[in-house]
Amino acid sequence: MARMAVAERRAALVQAALRIIASQGVAAATTRAITAEAGMALASFHYAFRSRDELIAELIAYVVENESLAAQRPLEPGLDLESTIRIGLLGYLDLVAADPARELAMFELTQYALRTDELGEAARAQYASYHAAAEAVVKAAADLTGRTWSRPAGEIARIVVTLTDGLTLDWLVHRDDEATRPVVDFAARALAALADPPQEP
Amino acid sequence: MARMAVAERRAALVQAALRIIASQGVAAATTRAITAEAGMALASFHYAFRSRDELIAELIAYVVENESLAAQRPLEPGLDLESTIRIGLLGYLDLVAADPARELAMFELTQYALRTDELGEAARAQYASYHAAAEAVVKAAADLTGRTWSRPAGEIARIVVTLTDGLTLDWLVHRDDEATRPVVDFAARALAALADPPQEP
């Protein structure tokens, strides 16, 4: 392979690893598989990274900054808060359904990080990123519907992430939109109940 | 090691594997580690099991039948429904906190099963067991407080499992009782709202 700046090579390896992890899981992302996917020689790996765990750490950092719920669609206007949340959650689950292996991989990454001493901070950073993304969405949902939250947005966001984690696992295990639907309805109603009573004009 | 019936040997290997997985994760449960933990020769493994995946399948079946929420403490009497649920959830999180590595391992097992073609059914069985355990608890909570659920108990149970999965991940990532507490309060309030209005005597 032609000359590449080390930074560029690192980025290419992270992307290759991400493709493997998203489709086959963390365990399948061996240095051999990653370099093959990137079209590089095996030795190039250790020219760019000191170890496999160093790549995983950088990969989680990349995911944290560029992925998470970034693909979230814009909220639909003209609905009440509960419907806005419900449709938002269903849209999120559509993303899960569109690439289940990838969503499974996000859980695996968190858990790999939690098992690896030096990566515990990476797991927390991953969730800090989820919380920030969720906070933006819950603020937007309140603005869009002219409602206010009865609790700090950060607390609402944490609840949203807890619910989406649970919903994601439920869907990944059963792959059954119908069966997950009542849980989505519950989540939307319960979240909407955290808003202050609507203003009388 | 002395003679053992094959069934007994299989059970001993499953127990050994469970100890390793609970403390060090699924990836650490190699046939070598398992047989060493069980005090057997390596070759004994393939005398009892055809492959490592066969053991994992039996291990999940064991977990499904004997563990899950079985360690749940009895509910406290004399409280209203929301408090009963809140204290039940906090008790569950105490179990998570008492052995975080084990709880992490339960997630890993599900995800390993979801990644392995022949084990997809095992993951669903694991959740069916969770749902059954949760259903028993939600029925007990309603009975204890003299309330009735506005939805089928199976649906309430599924919501409970979704919430506990999310709560467990939240706690495992942050290990912060204080930070998880508002999410527990939310879950208890939202679940209690699924009961019919209390009877006027």
Add this chain to the structure above:
DNA sequence: GTCTATAAGGAGATAGAC
């Protein structure tokens, strides 16, 4: 039946030719 010994292959990491 149970063990030691070993096969056969995959892993991370590196030396050294170019």
Add this chain to the structure above:
DNA sequence: GTCTATCTCCTTATAGAC
């Protein structure tokens, strides 16, 4: 800088002695 070739270790699985 980049690659081939290799080192060392660890994996699952099995053959064959006892």
